[in-house]
Amino acid sequence: MxxxxxxxxxxxxxxxxxxxxxxxxxxxxxxxxxxxxxxxxxxxxxxxxxxxxxxxxxxxxxxxxxxRLALDAHGQRAARIDAAAAVAPLFDGVSLSFDLDPAVLDGVRVVEAQPHAPTRPVECVSTLVADATHVSAYTGRFLSRHARLYHDRILDGMTGCFLTTERIIERQRTTRPGELQEVIDLGHVSLRRLDRDDPVTLVLAETPDGPEMGLVVYRDESPRGFLGTDDPAATRWARALYERLWTAATPV
Missing domain, CATH: 1.10.10.10 (Winged helix-like DNA-binding domain superfamily/Winged helix DNA-binding domain)
Known part of the structure; x- marks a missing residue:
């Protein structure tokens, strides 16, 4: 029929x-x-x-x-499907404890790590938070370069809320002793611990031009790639997810 x-x-x-x-x-x-x-x-x-x-x-x-609205909606749907295919290699074999909103695909910038440029996703995070006044970050993986980036930006006046696991908190304390306590003592950082261990880092950056979000996807401990967008629906989703995780986490 x-x-x-x-x-x-x-x-x-x-x-x-x-x-x-x-x-x-x-x-x-x-x-x-x-x-x-x-x-x-x-x-x-x-x-x-x-x-x-x-x-x-x-x-x-x-x-x-x-x-015209139907045409626009059809175009958005087609663009999202194309974007989903573009990010598919990053999520091969990846399991998450939360669902990604399709809005994450709207206007998304996808940067894959390459054998000759394995740090490209990390550099994208550096760009994302370069002008941020505040970041909300959740990570299930530890990267020393990210830790140094956040430390230096917080000393410059940026504030941050961070969600991670006990394993990563202890690794930070071992790898960079004193730095974590230094930024906490400044009063610029709030830190909470949770049990989930997703192979991603989610960053919501508040910038003078508005919020932007970035998602780093990992293979083991190495970044596979980065997804970034300033689409309003995507940043609203990122904020709502972060608030749910924050509420469920334990203060450190």
Whole structure:
């Protein structure tokens, strides 16, 4: 049975909807532009008009405001699917205790570690927090370069909230003795411990231009790659996730 839903209609008639997006046209004109028969063009117009995505005017059929919204939504969906394929190698074999929101894929920048440039994801985090006034970070992995980065930025005046495991806290104390207590004593850092051990680092950076989020994905202890975006829906998701983790964690 044919699916008569608006979603199915847009999927079936997307070429017609795109053809009308530039300027109104007749059924004959659309048939020629999309290279379909006139009867197919007529059925497409009728189906799209039934859902309010096109309407007849003195200049021919035109895309309505809802029709443009449907086009944008279809484009976002396609872009998210392409982005999901681009990040798939980073998540091969990775299991997380939380779900990623699809908004993370909107406007995402993907940087993979390469054999000749294994620190590229770490450099992305450095760029992310370079101008930050505050960071909220959750990590299930320890990188000495990240520890040094946060330490130096906090001494420069940045504040931070950090969530991690007991193992990583002890490693920080062993690897860089005194540094953790130094920034805590400044009053610029809040630290909490949790039991989960996801192979990622999530960073939400508050910057003068607004919030940005970054996610580093690891293979064992080495960064596979970095995902970054300042999309508002993505940063809202990152903030909500961090707040849930923070509430469930134990103060150090």
């Amino acid at each position: 044919t699916d008569l839903s608006p979603v199915a209609a847009v999927e079936r008639r997307i070429d017609v909807l795109r053809a009308l997006d530039g300027a109104p046209d007749s059924k004959v004109g659309v048939a020629e532009r999309v290279d379909i028969s006139r009867s197919t063009a007529e059925r497409a117009m009728h189906e799209l008009a039934t859902h309010g995505f096109v309407a007849s005017s003195s200049d021919g059929y035109r895309v309505t405001i809802p029709g």
